[in-house]
Amino acid sequence: GQSLEQPSEVTAVEGAIVQINCTYQTSGFYGLSWYQQHDGGAPTFLSYNALDGLEETGRFSSFLSRSDSYGYLLLQELQMKDSASYFCAVFSGATNKLIFGTGTLLAVQP
Amino acid sequence: SQTIHQWPATLVQPVGSPLSLECTVEGTSNPNLYWYRQAAGRGLQLLFYSVGIGQISSEVPQNLSASRPQDRQFILSSKKLLLSDSGFYLCAWSTTTGGNAFFGQGTRLTVV
Numbered sequence: 001g002q003s004l005e006q007p008s009e010v011t012a013v014e015g016a017i018v019q020i021n022c023t024y025q026t027s028g029f030y031g032l033s034w035y036q037q038h039d040g041g042a043p044t045f046l047s048y049n050a051l052d053g054l055e056e057t058g059r060f061s062s063f064l065s066r067s068d069s070y071g072y073l074l075l076q077e078l079q080m081k082d083s084a085s086y087f088c089a090v091f092s093g094a095t096n097k098l099i100f101g102t103g104t105l106l107a108v109q110p
Numbered sequence: 111s112q113t114i115h116q117w118p119a120t121l122v123q124p125v126g127s128p129l130s131l132e133c134t135v136e137g138t139s140n141p142n143l144y145w146y147r148q149a150a151g152r153g154l155q156l157l158f159y160s161v162g163i164g165q166i167s168s169e170v171p172q173n174l175s176a177s178r179p180q181d182r183q184f185i186l187s188s189k190k191l192l193l194s195d196s197g198f199y200l201c202a203w204s205t206t207t208g209g210n211a212f213f214g215q216g217t218r219l220t221v222v
Contacts, residue, residue, distance in 0.1 A: 030207050042200055042213040043154070050209060087154065091208025096161050097169075098144055098208050100154040 002026040004088055004101035011107045012078055020073045020086050020104045028094025032064050032071040037085045037103070046086075047073065075106075083108045112137035116201045116214025123221055129174075129188040131217050133201030136182065141203040143184040144211070145176055148198040160184060161206070196221045 004024045012018040022032065031050035035043040049055055049064035049071060061074040075082055088101045116133045123129060135141055142161055146154040156169045158176035166176050173192060177185045184201055198218050204211040 031209055033208075033210055035211075042216045043202075043211075045210045045212060048209045050207075089211070091204070093207070096142060096167070096206075096208070097156060097159060098142070098202070098204060098211055099156060100146075102153040 002090060002092060002095075002097060002099040004090060004099065006086075006088060006101040006104045008102070009105045009107070011109060013109050014078055014080060016078050017074065017076050018078060018106065020075075020088075020106070022071050022073075022088035022101055024069050024071075024088070024090045024101075026090045026092045026099070028092045029066065029069075030091045030093045032062070033089045033091070034060075034062050034073045035087045035089065035100075037087065039084070043087060078108050080108050080110065082106060112203075112212065114201065114203055114212055114214045116217060118217060119215055120218045121220070123191050123219065125193055125221055126190045129186070129191055129195070129219070131186040131199055131201075131219075133184045133186075133214055134182055135184075135203045138203070138205075139181060140206065141182065142206060142208060143178060144202045144204070145184065145186050146200045146202065148200060150198075154200065158186070191221045193221050195219065 033048040034046040037043040047062035059076045064071040085103045087103045113136045144159045145157040160178045200216045201214040202211045
């Protein structure tokens with residue numbers, strides 16, 4: 001089957017850097033993606049890694065190590081508006097399932 | 111550009127009543143389509159997914175069903191709602207490689 005693990009909560013201060021880790025197990029792995037969800041809203045796509053290495057999109061970066069079944073989302077220059085839940089997700093080419101992790105609640109403090 | 115529409119945004123239904131939630135995608139063809147449910151403060155539970163017209167895979171056996179009558183239309187249904195069906199229902203589409211998924215606005219369902 002497929003499973004993903006993320007920390008349940010992370011707290012950081014404005015202007016800081018925070019890293020949210022994700023470990024996964026899946027067959028037919030295609031890639032790891034990250035999503036942000038503000039309270040009451042729908043998830044929005046942030047970043048996707050199909051190959052090992054770092055992908056940078058503005059203040060957000062995402063990293064993947066396929067050999068370690070591990071990835072992380074790095075948020076720099078934290079702002080209050082970054083307070084939200086963050087989910088990693090894996091897509092299996094073997095099953096066509098897109099499975100999400102349990103989510104990490106990020107609280108940014110002033 | 112691609113867009114995804116999901117409606118209604120909120121719904122209050124009595125126990126035992128039927129349910130039909132509709133989701134349509136524009137600007138892409140042959141997308142993978144997904145229905146998720148999210149309880150308050152929890153993760154996204156995959157309910158159904160589809161890789162093509164009439165092809166539905168179920169993840170969670172329950173009193174919900176899904177159909178894909180057209181390439182870009184995905185419908186979630188129930189004949190008789192239970193209290194436990196309350197939650198935030200999300201429709202999403204992705205490319206066939208699942209690299210990124212895009213979500214509808216979600217439907218907040220309360221069964222009373």
